[in-house]
Amino acid sequence: SQQGEEDPQALSIQEGENATMNCSYKTSINNLQWYRQNSGRGLVHLILIRSNEREKHSGRLRVTLDTSKKSSSLLITASRAADTASYFCATDEEGGSEKLVFGKGTKLTVNP
């Protein structure tokens, strides 16, 4: 079952610009996570935000969570060509088992 849906599906920006990706989900959650995937590789965890948190920062990453709207956003500031990757949100459903439900991802291209 697909819980998270990222928006946009693809995003192309210039180096130095900020990139914003959004994720919407359907059910109540325990936490929401963002992952990054370089082409043809496994996913790498970026950040986890719990349902009682509204905002979290990690380096150039800023994640917000709005549980009333069932949505989250990932902001990458001052993007670099090396940020080119696909970004996925994933949720732990409240009361669910310990398996994440992933969205289909946003493909980000940062042009030098």
Place this chain on the structure above:
Amino acid sequence: DVKVTQSSRYLVKRTGEKVFLECVQDMDHENMFWYRQDPGLGLRLIYFSYDVKMKEKGDIPEGYSVSREKKERFSLILESASTNQTSMYLCASRRGYNEQFFGPGTRLTVL
């Protein structure tokens, strides 16, 4: 450095062959997962295991089986490979509701 390893990065098999994909994690995680990833479809869960010898079907278990005889190892088995099982296969492990660690992936081609 925590690690999830997969037995092959690339694999080519023929239709009807039995295929084993192996995954090993060194973090003593109780939960392990197998996903397949196809363009436009995102990650789809095939099976997951929450303990040794315990397993649960994911969203697309048809045509697959799994084995978890030891905590660190989770195997995905394609009993009789078909061309529609050509895909990228990703293994992952996790403790509780924490972050999930992924292997590098196995790109399987079935001819």
